[in-house]
Amino acid sequence: MTKFLFSIFAVPIGIILVLFSLNNRDSVVVDLWPLPFVMEIKIFLLVLFSLAIGGILAILWQLLTNFSKKTIKMVKNYDEN
Numbered sequence: 001m002t003k004f005l006f007s008i009f010a011v012p013i014g015i016i017l018v019l020f021s022l023n024n025r026d027s028v029v030v031d032l033w034p035l036p037f038v039m040e041i042k043i044f045l046l047v048l049f050s051l052a053i054g055g056i057l058a059i060l061w062q063l064l065t066n067f068s069k070k071t072i073k074m075v076k077n078y079d080e081n
Contacts (some may be wrong), residue, residue, distance in 0.1 A: 019047070024042070024043040025042060026042070
């Protein structure tokens with residue numbers, strides 16, 4: 001059942017990503033201002049990389065908040081005993 005649900009969401013998202021990548025093959029110049037780096041990169045790579053970094057940061061934030069909540073709960077339980 002979970003494989004079916006995964007495929008319901010994964011297949012359309014994959015199709016959308018492929019279509020987006022095919023339609024945005026132009027290059028754009030990215031200037032990393034405080035640093036002396038200038039890159040020419042495809043638009044779809046820039047957008048997909050940004051989304052991936054945002055997703056990774058969101059997962060890390062969620063893990064850290066869950067860890068801190070569990071730690072606070074453990075400290076409270078330890079103080080009560």
